[in-house]
Amino acid sequence: MNRTYLAIAIALTLSFSVTARAQDQTEEIEELRQRVQELEDRLDQQPTTAEPGLPTTAAQPTTTSGAPAPTSNKFNPAVSLILNAKYRYFELDPNTYTVGGFIPPGGHGHGGEEEGGHGGGFGPGDRGFSLDETELAFSANVDPYWYGFVQAGVLDGGIDIEEAYIQNSGYVPGLLVKAGRFFSGMGYINEQHPHAWDFVDAPLVQLAMNGINYGDDGFQLRYVAPTPLFLEFGLEAGRGANFPGSERNENGPNAWVGFVHLGGDVGFSNSYQIGASYRDTTADEREYDDEDSLGNEVENLFSDLKSKTYGVDFVWKWAPNGDPSMRNFKFQAEYYRRKEDGQLEYDFEGEGAGPLDGPYSSEQDGWYAQGVWQFMPRWRVGVRYDRLDSGTLNYGPISDGTISREDLQQLREHKPERASIMVDFSTSEFARFRLQYSQDKARFDETDQQVIFQYVVSLGAHGAHRF
Amino acid sequence: MRRFTVVFCMALACSLPAVAHGEARAFACEPEWAALLEELGGNQVAVYQATSPKQDPHRVEARPSLIARMRRADLVVCSGSDLEIGWLPVLLQAAGNREVQPGQPGYFMASDYVRRLDVPDRVDRAMGDVHPYGNPHVHLDPRNLAIIATALSKRLAEIDRENADFYVARNATFQERWSASIERWEREATGLKGLRLVTYHRDAIYLANWLGMDLAATIEAKPGIPPSSRHLAKLLSQLEAEPADVIVRMAYNEPKAPAWLGEKTGIPVVELPYTVGGTKQAKDLFGLFDDTIDRLKSAVSRS
Numbered sequence: 001m002n003r004t005y006l007a008i009a010i011a012l013t014l015s016f017s018v019t020a021r022a023q024d025q026t027e028e029i030e031e032l033r034q035r036v037q038e039l040e041d042r043l044d045q046q047p048t049t050a051e052p053g054l055p056t057t058a059a060q061p062t063t064t065s066g067a068p069a070p071t072s073n074k075f076n077p078a079v080s081l082i083l084n085a086k087y088r089y090f091e092l093d094p095n096t097y098t099v100g101g102f103i104p105p106g107g108h109g110h111g112g113e114e115e116g117g118h119g120g121g122f123g124p125g126d127r128g129f130s131l132d133e134t135e136l137a138f139s140a141n142v143d144p145y146w147y148g149f150v151q152a153g154v155l156d157g158g159i160d161i162e163e164a165y166i167q168n169s170g171y172v173p174g175l176l177v178k179a180g181r182f183f184s185g186m187g188y189i190n191e192q193h194p195h196a197w198d199f200v201d202a203p204l205v206q207l208a209m210n211g212i213n214y215g216d217d218g219f220q221l222r223y224v225a226p227t228p229l230f231l232e233f234g235l236e237a238g239r240g241a242n243f244p245g246s247e248r249n250e251n252g253p254n255a256w257v258g259f260v261h262l263g264g265d266v267g268f269s270n271s272y273q274i275g276a277s278y279r280d281t282t283a284d285e286r287e288y289d290d291e292d293s294l295g296n297e298v299e300n301l302f303s304d305l306k307s308k309t310y311g312v313d314f315v316w317k318w319a320p321n322g323d324p325s326m327r328n329f330k331f332q333a334e335y336y337r338r339k340e341d342g343q344l345e346y347d348f349e350g351e352g353a354g355p356l357d358g359p360y361s362s363e364q365d366g367w368y369a370q371g372v373w374q375f376m377p378r379w380r381v382g383v384r385y386d387r388l389d390s391g392t393l394n395y396g397p398i399s400d401g402t403i404s405r406e407d408l409q410q411l412r413e414h415k416p417e418r419a420s421i422m423v424d425f426s427t428s429e430f431a432r433f434r435l436q437y438s439q440d441k442a443r444f445d446e447t448d449q450q451v452i453f454q455y456v457v458s459l460g461a462h463g464a465h466r467f
Numbered sequence: 468m469r470r471f472t473v474v475f476c477m478a479l480a481c482s483l484p485a486v487a488h489g490e491a492r493a494f495a496c497e498p499e500w501a502a503l504l505e506e507l508g509g510n511q512v513a514v515y516q517a518t519s520p521k522q523d524p525h526r527v528e529a530r531p532s533l534i535a536r537m538r539r540a541d542l543v544v545c546s547g548s549d550l551e552i553g554w555l556p557v558l559l560q561a562a563g564n565r566e567v568q569p570g571q572p573g574y575f576m577a578s579d580y581v582r583r584l585d586v587p588d589r590v591d592r593a594m595g596d597v598h599p600y601g602n603p604h605v606h607l608d609p610r611n612l613a614i615i616a617t618a619l620s621k622r623l624a625e626i627d628r629e630n631a632d633f634y635v636a637r638n639a640t641f642q643e644r645w646s647a648s649i650e651r652w653e654r655e656a657t658g659l660k661g662l663r664l665v666t667y668h669r670d671a672i673y674l675a676n677w678l679g680m681d682l683a684a685t686i687e688a689k690p691g692i693p694p695s696s697r698h699l700a701k702l703l704s705q706l707e708a709e710p711a712d713v714i715v716r717m718a719y720n721e722p723k724a725p726a727w728l729g730e731k732t733g734i735p736v737v738e739l740p741y742t743v744g745g746t747k748q749a750k751d752l753f754g755l756f757d758d759t760i761d762r763l764k765s766a767v768s769r770s
């Protein structure tokens with residue numbers, strides 16, 4: 001009992017010293033530390049009920065207790081590799097694929113997956129068997145302040161750095177600072193790597209507005225508010241070289257993104273997250289190839305284009321008692337609207353007349369909604385519906401009758417639509433096999449039937465995904 | 468001048484340990500750690516329990532609400548040893564709370580303080596989702612909890628220095644009651660020695676080790692891999708050749724496979740709480756072991 005009195009006495013002096021005047025505070029804090037140390041030593045001597053010789057007597061952290069480290073060197077970064085292969089059946093030639101009424105993010109209206117480059121892959125991919133991008137990720141703490149992450153996509157053509165950033169979490173309470181190349185926090189699906197998607201391909205609206213994954217080189221600030229509900233604000237500034245922006249050869253940032261997320265639970269079984277985002281960027285010399293009404297090739301060049309994108313997103317997850325291992329349901333939906341305003345140069349070859357130039361503005365939108373139901377362990381089924389609207393378009397040479405909207409073949413009025421169903425089976429947390437069927441009306445007049453079989457497996461470090 | 472002093476004092480308060488005044492906020496990954504925090508922290512610690520006893524702790528969704536709680540926590544208490552590998556890292560990353568990052572006083576992994584069993588010699592995912600650092604389900608040996616309680620009370624004292632004496636006293640009281648209970652449980656459970664258990668996952672290894680029972684087989688084919696009908700058939704013939712005494716279904720396990728196996732083999736199926744709140748009787752840590760032993764004993768007497 002002596003010991004307890006002593007501890008109380010120490011604690012009392014300790015609390016007095018806290019309220020004492022603030023001069024020589026460093027000294028005092030040092031003293032304080034020593035006292036706590038003494039206190040801890042006393043605690044150490046407290047009898048524990050463990051009897052000697054029993055298997056559970058280690059009193060010190062034993063992180064190294066003979067456990068084989070997953071890597072031979074503990075300072076090695078966590079490495080993971082995502083393998084992804086597909087078989088695709090397309091009724092229509094994928095080289096004629098286009099999302100009608102929308103400017104193609106890669107600059108080409110038609111084409112297979114390879115043509116896009118980074119943030120590319122705007123077509124539905126190749127017919128038949130193919131090994132798609134293999135993703136390689138490294139991550140580790142750099143030092144007590146920074147965490148580093150790299151994810152590269154390895155293709156036959158080379159390596160594409162999808163993300164490479166450093167991040168500080170909480171140096172200022174609630175503040176996350178990210179710098180380098182990263183997927184933007186706008187929307188919901190944008191930040192997810194393709195292997196984490198619930199369908200083989202990205203929603204059409206994601207494709208048309210963000211070009212698969214909208215990423216940028218720059219920095220991101222996220223602030224998580226100290227509230228009972230999850231409330232997060234994000235701000236990004238970046239180079240803005242990716243669609244819908246363009247390379248600008250300027251010192252300042254060309255793309256700004258702001259977003260807010262709000263999330264919480266409803267009872268034990270339901271949780272949700274809603275978000276809103278905004279992107280402001282400009283494009284100069286952003287071009288795309290098209291045809292006029294007679295089928296002649298046209299090159300369209302945007303300059304001084306202001307591009308603003310607004311989005312809202314919603315996710316709802318249900319799992320009985322919060323345990324998703326047996327059954328669970330996930331619903332997600334996103335809506336985007338994009339307004340563009342600038343100059344368009346319309347350069348048609350042949351016929352000798354020089355390029356036309358005029359003010360251009362457009363307003364387009366689209367959305368998707370999907371539900372995925374795990375009805376028994378390992379098995380899930382999902383349904384998705386995509387819808388876009390080519391919206392309004394104003395272009396000087398069209399209003400003054402020089403050309404017609406039919407001469408901007410790609411930007412004709414259209415409401416692309418797609419319906420997809422999928423079923424997937426996971427042999428474990430690390431391997432998923434998926435079969436998907438889509439009826440795709442992204443092209444202007446034709447409907448494509450698509451059947452895709454895919455596997456996605458991960459090797460190495462145990463993945464952990466965000467909500 | 469006055470205002471300056473106030474600002475100065477506020478700045479000073481910020482530089483002092485995390486909990487300057489008011490109660491410390493703890494984030495407990497699993498119910499057993501929430502219960503232990505309540506034993507040790509009393510009314511000085513506000514405990515948030517991240518998962519329910521019906522939830523499989525291996526497979527938890529990194530929900531926004533958990534990020535919000537993590538954001539405001541002074542202390543995070545989890546099992547560790549990669550039990551929460553699928554969700555805890557996401558929460559730590561997303562919450563922006565420096566105080567609870569690994570290596571900080573606010574990061575407490577209970578299994579770090581005890582000797583782990585089932586440490587694999589080599590790790591290969593062909594073996595399923597094995598726990599590479601050994602079995603993390605350490606709380607089912609009450610002797611482990613005694614060691615962890617002392618370590619945790621030290622940690623509480625470090626984080627909330629103003630109340631250090633309080634945690635010392637709470638731990639002393641807890642240890643006294645706990646060691647008396649352990650003695651009683653060990654007396655009551657003598658008849659369970661040598662009992663052969665079939666469990667869903669090897670989450671009862673510490674319980675079995677404590678009471679001298681055997682884990683004869685698992686219902687899951689491999690860690691994290693649900694049983695296929697082929698695996699169940701194999702298990703059935705294995706149990707016919709070498710019968711077990713009890714089939715254990717923990718509160719978070721799905722009921723079908725254990726029930727099917729019990730029906731086919733005639734081996735009694737017993738539902739154990741696994742953690743605090745897993746059954747009605749397991750109201751706190753004492754109730755957890757009272758009820759676990761009661762249920763095992765009555766299952767044995769039935770057979």
Ligand SMILES: [Zn+2]
Binds near residue numbers: 603604
């Ligand atoms: Zn486990």
